[in-house]
Amino acid sequence: MLKKISFVLVLLVQVLHIDGFASTRLLRHNKRCSIRSSCQQFLSIDDLKITESVTDSLSFLTANPSVVASSLALTGSLLYATTRPPQRLIDDNTLQAILENTYMEKQQQKGTLQCLYKATRDGWKANAFHGKVDFAGSGVVVVQAQGKVFGGYNPNGWRSTDDYTTSTTAFLFRVVSSGRVEKYKVQANGPALFDYASAGPCFGTTDLLIGPPQAAVLGGFAGPNMENEPPGSLQVATILPGQTYDTDARWNVRGYKIRLQEVEVYCSVER
Structure with a gap:
């Protein structure tokens, strides 16, 4: 036939x-x-x-x-x-639940949020990621690994500064079902976010590092110092939540060199 x-x-x-x-x-x-x-x-x-x-x-x-x-x-x-358009990891109801009580909630309600970066569409290299999201403002990172969907909220955005920033409003989340998520707030006033040109989005010192492996960083913090590293692959991540973000045992994807199936970053296209 x-x-x-x-x-x-x-x-x-x-x-x-x-x-x-x-x-x-x-x-x-x-x-x-x-x-x-x-x-x-x-x-x-x-x-x-x-x-x-x-x-x-x-x-x-x-x-x-x-x-x-x-x-x-x-x-x-x-x-x-x-x-046909590539399928998203999360629907609008889930995105709304993630952004509830955040700066980006109004942007989502106005319909100005877009998936600026999608690894399977734009490439897994760190420079591809930064080329899409740098200077785009706050962003939501959505990750899929081992069939689970989770991620983090970055209120500071990315600029390839090769440094870390503090935040009291950043958080990690995991998707339980459509429209239902569990959020994990950042603890105290530590290095909540790392913004390295040679890495992908990094939350905390070990919590969710998408890109090259972690190393020592200036200021006495143990985190992903990658100033002299070549552009990394966002397909590998270190996921050890609980150091900087207040997670619990229900976070069920943990370990070094976790292979990711997809990475999406949502930012506002409104300027």
Whole structure:
């Protein structure tokens, strides 16, 4: 069946993509003349071959309507699969629950939030991430790993400063179900957010580090100091919540070198 479908698709291409020069010449002939009689002198050998090929193709398509129908259905499915927008990790209800009582809540209500960065769409490199989100303001990071969806809220945004910032409003979250999330606030006034050009979004000293592994950082904090590191891959993360953010045992994705399935970052496009 697949061979028949492939053959039909080839025939459709032949019919729809006739050589432009040959088809133009055919249209110039007298409508009453036969291609193989008085008008044949105006046609080249290549023109006749194309005409015969198209005639044979049309004959097959006319005699096999069921095969044509299944071929067109398959083609439509393939076109839809390749042109439809990438599926989001979270729906609008979940995004609203994440942003409740935050600065970005009004932006979400106004409809100005967009998924500026999506790893499977834009690439897993740190420079691809920063190229999309730097100077875009506050952002929500949504991650998928081991089939679970979680992330963090960064009220300070990213600017590739190669430094850390404090925050009292940053938090981590995990998605329980559509429209329902559990949030984990930052503890005290520590290094809540790291903003390194060679890394992805990093929350806390060990809590959620998306990008290269952690190392010592200036100021006495143990965190992801990556000033001299090459651009990292956001497909690997260190996830050890509880150091900077007040998480609990229900956070069920933990460890070093966790492979991520997707990373999304939502920011406002309003300036």
